[in-house]
Amino acid sequence: MSDHVKSMLAGIDRRQFVVATLASGAVAVRPRLGFAQGAEPYRIGVLLPSTGTGANYSERPIKGLPLVAAEINQRGGFLGKHPIELIFRDDQTKPDVGAREARSMILNDKVKTIIGSWSSAVAMAVQEIVHEYKVLLLAATSNSSKIVNENYTPYAFLLGPNSQMQSSATVVAVARMIKEKGWKNYVTIGLDYEWGRDAQKVFVSELGQVSPETRLMREFWAKLGETDFTSYITAIMAMKPDFVFGAIAGKDNETFLQQAKPAGFFQRVAYPGVFLPVTELMQQRKTLPRGIIGLGRAPFFALMEYPLTRKYIALYQAKFGKDDWPDDFACMYFDSLYALEQIVTRTGSIETEAVRKAMTGATIETCRGNLAFRDCNNQLDCPSYLGAVVDTPDYPFPIFDPKSLIVVQGRDCWTPKTCDEVRKIQKPRA
Amino acid sequence: MSMDFGSFLIQLLSGLSRGMMLFLLSAGLSLIFGVMNILNFAHATLWLLGGYITFSLYTALATQFEPSLLLLVPAVLGSTAILFVVGWLLERFLIRRMYGRELPEQLLLTFALILIIGDLIKMIWGVQNRRIVLPIEAWPVFDSFINPYLFVIIGSGAVVATFLWWFLARTRIGKIVRAAVYSRDMVSALGIRIPTIYAMVFALGVAIAGFSAGVFLPIIPIGLGLDMDLIIQCFAVVVIGGFGSIAGTLVASLLVGIVYSFSVLIWPDGALAVIFVILVAVLIWRPYGLFGTEMRS
Numbered sequence: 001m002s003d004h005v006k007s008m009l010a011g012i013d014r015r016q017f018v019v020a021t022l023a024s025g026a027v028a029v030r031p032r033l034g035f036a037q038g039a040e041p042y043r044i045g046v047l048l049p050s051t052g053t054g055a056n057y058s059e060r061p062i063k064g065l066p067l068v069a070a071e072i073n074q075r076g077g078f079l080g081k082h083p084i085e086l087i088f089r090d091d092q093t094k095p096d097v098g099a100r101e102a103r104s105m106i107l108n109d110k111v112k113t114i115i116g117s118w119s120s121a122v123a124m125a126v127q128e129i130v131h132e133y134k135v136l137l138l139a140a141t142s143n144s145s146k147i148v149n150e151n152y153t154p155y156a157f158l159l160g161p162n163s164q165m166q167s168s169a170t171v172v173a174v175a176r177m178i179k180e181k182g183w184k185n186y187v188t189i190g191l192d193y194e195w196g197r198d199a200q201k202v203f204v205s206e207l208g209q210v211s212p213e214t215r216l217m218r219e220f221w222a223k224l225g226e227t228d229f230t231s232y233i234t235a236i237m238a239m240k241p242d243f244v245f246g247a248i249a250g251k252d253n254e255t256f257l258q259q260a261k262p263a264g265f266f267q268r269v270a271y272p273g274v275f276l277p278v279t280e281l282m283q284q285r286k287t288l289p290r291g292i293i294g295l296g297r298a299p300f301f302a303l304m305e306y307p308l309t310r311k312y313i314a315l316y317q318a319k320f321g322k323d324d325w326p327d328d329f330a331c332m333y334f335d336s337l338y339a340l341e342q343i344v345t346r347t348g349s350i351e352t353e354a355v356r357k358a359m360t361g362a363t364i365e366t367c368r369g370n371l372a373f374r375d376c377n378n379q380l381d382c383p384s385y386l387g388a389v390v391d392t393p394d395y396p397f398p399i400f401d402p403k404s405l406i407v408v409q410g411r412d413c414w415t416p417k418t419c420d421e422v423r424k425i426q427k428p429r430a
Numbered sequence: 431m432s433m434d435f436g437s438f439l440i441q442l443l444s445g446l447s448r449g450m451m452l453f454l455l456s457a458g459l460s461l462i463f464g465v466m467n468i469l470n471f472a473h474a475t476l477w478l479l480g481g482y483i484t485f486s487l488y489t490a491l492a493t494q495f496e497p498s499l500l501l502l503v504p505a506v507l508g509s510t511a512i513l514f515v516v517g518w519l520l521e522r523f524l525i526r527r528m529y530g531r532e533l534p535e536q537l538l539l540t541f542a543l544i545l546i547i548g549d550l551i552k553m554i555w556g557v558q559n560r561r562i563v564l565p566i567e568a569w570p571v572f573d574s575f576i577n578p579y580l581f582v583i584i585g586s587g588a589v590v591a592t593f594l595w596w597f598l599a600r601t602r603i604g605k606i607v608r609a610a611v612y613s614r615d616m617v618s619a620l621g622i623r624i625p626t627i628y629a630m631v632f633a634l635g636v637a638i639a640g641f642s643a644g645v646f647l648p649i650i651p652i653g654l655g656l657d658m659d660l661i662i663q664c665f666a667v668v669v670i671g672g673f674g675s676i677a678g679t680l681v682a683s684l685l686v687g688i689v690y691s692f693s694v695l696i697w698p699d700g701a702l703a704v705i706f707v708i709l710v711a712v713l714i715w716r717p718y719g720l721f722g723t724e725m726r727s
Contacts, residue, residue: 051548052655055557093655220698225659227650228451229582230444231691231701237574238437238695251559254651258561262649264568264575286563 017196042071042082042350044069045089045105046336047116047126052093053225053250054118057141057279060316060330065115067180067315068361070338079345084337087111091122098122102129112352113138115336118250118329120144120163120195123156130155131429134352136359138336141329143297145202145415148377152426155356157378159339160297160332161364163195163247167202168413169384170245170273172291173406175210177272183242185215189232190247190257192221199247203273207245217241223253229256233263243270254280262285271410274399278327281389285397288389294400296385298331298368301399302407308338309367321398335366374411376419377426381410436572441695442688447580449687450587454642456592456671456679458635464674465611465631468525469536472543473639474657474664476513479547479651480640484509485560490648499564499582499648506644513640517633518718525632526625539656548654561651586645587683590638594676597634607631611674666705670712672722682720 005269046065049056069084077083086159087109091098098117103109106129109368116180117123123142130137131153139156140146145164147156162171179184188204190196204216213380217239220232233256236244248256253275266289276294278301296302303309312334326334342365347358360374385407388398418420459473470476488497488505495501495640520543528536528592568575598604610627618624650656667686671678687703693701712720 021632050552050557050654055654056559059556059558117686134468211618218698220694223702225655227656227659230446230577230649231696233693234437234440234444234691235695235698238441251651251656252654254559255563258651259577259649262566262568263577265571267568267575410581 006231008110010264039081039083040350041085041281042078042113042344043087043109043111044340045087045102045109045114045116046333047089047091047098047101047105047114047117047122048121049093050090051182052067052119053252054093054141054285056251056254057118057277057327057329060324060327061333062277063231063320064312064316064330065333067319068334071315072337072341078341078350079348082344082350091117091119093119093122095119095121095125099125099129102126103133106130106133106135111135112350113340115140115333117142120147121193121200123147124151127151127153127156136352136356138340138384139223140332140336142195144198146194146198148374148379149416149422149425150427152377152422153429154360154378157339157359157373157380159380159382160328161338161382161384162379163199164202164415165379165382165408165410165413166275166295166297166384167199167247168206168415169386169406170203170295171210171414172408173245173386174207174245174272176210176406177243177270177293178214181242181270183214183270185217185219185244186243187220187236187239187241188216188245188247189220189236191220191224191226191249191252191371193224195249196221196224196247200245203245203247208417222248224252226252226253229259230263233260233265237263237265237268240246241269243272246271246274249275254284256400257284258287266292276389277329278325279329281399282325282327282397288398290389290391290398292389293386294389296328296400297382298328298335299385299400300326300331300367301386301395302387302402302405303367303369305332306367306369308335308365312316312367325395331367335364335368339364339366371410374414374419374422376422379410379414383407383409434572436574437695439572440574440576441691443576443580445688445691445702447583447687448628448691449684450584450685451642451646452663452667453587453662453680453683454583454590454638454645455651455689456667456683457594457676458479459637459664460668460671460679461594461638462635463668464676465530465607466529466628468528468632469533469540470525470632470635470702471537471540472547473540473635474661475544475625476516477513477639477643477660478652478654478657479516479551479643480509480513481643481647482551482555482560483512483640484647485555485562485652488562488722497562497564501561502564502644502648506641509644509684510637510641514633514637515637518629520636521629521632526628527658529628544657548657551654557654558653559653560647562647564648566648577649583645583649586642590641591676591680594638598676603627603630666709669719670709672716675719675721678719678721711714 049055049409073083077361089101115138118141123139140159143162148158148307188200190200273292312326343359347354353398363372387405389398390401391398484505491501539599569578667682669684691706
């Protein structure tokens with residue numbers, strides 16, 4: 001393991017974690033030493049921020065991926081003979097850094113696949129690099145719809161619901177609540193960058209179709225990395241909307257929620273569809289207002305019926321203890337690695353072109369069940385999960401109420417609806 | 431848009447709070463530059479370090495006592511004291527070597543400090559966001575609600591502003607500090623140890639950063655990278671107020687905070703632009719800032 005990887009891993013958590021992760025990382029690379037000479041390792045670049053707004057969501061994927069790699073390597077690696085080597089790089093949640101690190105991993109470390117990143121802006125910068133060098137990109141967290149539509153490259157695959165799918169799913173829940181509660185007007189608040197703009201635009205557009213009488217009073221845009229949402233919170237409350245749609249994620253989401261609750265925001269307005277991955281449910285277990293409608297991408301507690309979810313939890317907790325759980329992001333990163341293994345096994349080859357072709361339109365087993373990639377844009381047909389935040393005796397943190405859980409399947413809210421429409425907006429590439 | 435009195439007052443309070451946050455962040459930066467002519471680019475990173483130290487102290491105390499706002503007080507004071515020592519040591523062993531050097535060299539050194547302190551934070555606290563959870567409940571006012579913690583921030587800003595005024599205007603050391611701004615050689619000729627004064631000023635500036643980080647912790651989760659978001663705002667405020675002028679920093683902070691707050695309410699799309707329009711206007715009209723002096727520049 002390079003010093004660079006050690007340095008990044010060392011920074012992820014407390015000393016206890018440093019020891020644990022370095023150990024698991026060592027397991028991940030160990031099989032290389034035991035294989036017959038000539039067995040080509042399969043190098044995978046992992047691009048995640050350990051600084052910046054997205055750092056908070058990187059911890060568990062970075063902790064867990066070496067465990068998954070080690071598990072596969074115990075079976076001999078890909079095809080039983082190509083051990084996985086993970087190469088971690090910190091993109092700092094910055095597109096220029098992400099592009100630089102991606103290029104470096106491809107040219108210097110000879111990675112065949114890159115998994116990452118958190119920021120859609122980073123992912124879109126990396127898309128240009130992977131297309132140029134014909135390397136696979138498995139986007140597990142970044143989810144701007146542009147990744148699979150306007151900025152499409154056949155080398156990039158999106159393993160979580162994209163921003164349009166998430167917003168459409170929120171519309172399903174909000175439309176129900178509009179009918180139940182007689183809501184008439186709303187405001188939106190989003191982070192002023194690629195993902196926030198994209199998610200807000202789709203929500204407003206789709207809600208306009210489903211419920212044209214519901215009026216958008218005002219749009220608020222906060223800069224990425226905003227530290228003080230107080231002025232936004234008081235301004236929204238002064239407008240007295242019936243509900244607020246938020247497109248805020250990462251550390252900014254935590255900041256917003258932390259400042260909204262003591263300001264009486266949730267007593268004044270409804271806030272349905274707030275992005276609440278398991279990370280937030282665990283970290284904000286004491287302060288998160290109960291009853292608000294949260295949205296998740298792969299909440300393990302709603303997926304216990306699937307063998308891979310149970311496997312991830314067992315794998316993760318065996319290393320990090322029963323008090324820690326793989327969050328949505330960890331599950332999607334683990335899915336990325338296992339998806340790659342499944343496709344390589346089916347193809348019988350680690351050659352990138354063969355793997356890419358086999359993955360296009362393929363059905364894979366994931367922690368969210370068996371899901372297929374949409375063959376015209378490589379978007380996984382994965383669901384979004386919405387539910388009211390409630391306490392449970394089963395976990396030391398709140399979860400989405402199983403009784404009110406809404407699962408919106410990807411194909412039910414594709415935007416654009418048909419593959420012909422998708423192809424029209426995809427930019428032509430050489 | 432029409433606005434009732436209650437909404438106006440709440441928006442004003444949120445603007446005041448934002449302004450005081452900016453002042454608390456920028457006061458140390460302005461003080462250090464004004465007295466020592468050192469542009470401490472690592473100021474917000476030292477602020478971040480203060481936040482992490484406060485978090486650790488509070489967490490340690492919270493294992494012994496019931497978590498409360500009162501428990502935050504010793505944690506914040508402890509962090510302020512530790513940051514004072516950190517500032518003193520930094521001045522003694524690093525910053526002192528920068529006196530009389532060109533601005534790019536100062537920026538390089540303090541930028542290196544950002545990287546070193548950032549890695550140190552990663553090693554000790556990891557990348558997970560840290561925050562202090564206090565049982566704060568909203569106060570009902572004027573048919574709406576307000577976060578009572580805003581008054582803690584506004585009060586803390588007022589205390590620091592008053593302390594700095596008292597220190598600089600009413601104490602002997604403060605008068606020496608002010609004299610050193612205008613004639614370091616003359617002060618030195620009077621037998622006063624300028625290096626000690628400088629070390630104390632730098633330590634005080636860093637300690638204020640540590641204090642403010644602790645005050646913000648119950649409403650702002652801290653994490654790596656936050657310092658880089660904040661340092662730009664600090665510089666904007668200090669440039670508008672006039673580098674080295676504490677009064678200017680206070681006025682500029684309140685101006686920026688209140689204008690921003692009402693811009694969010696009235697014209698949210700242009701809220702950030704309004705601040706930078708003010709910045710550009712000040713730079714054209716008074717390049718040395720609202721309260722800066724040409725002599726100082």
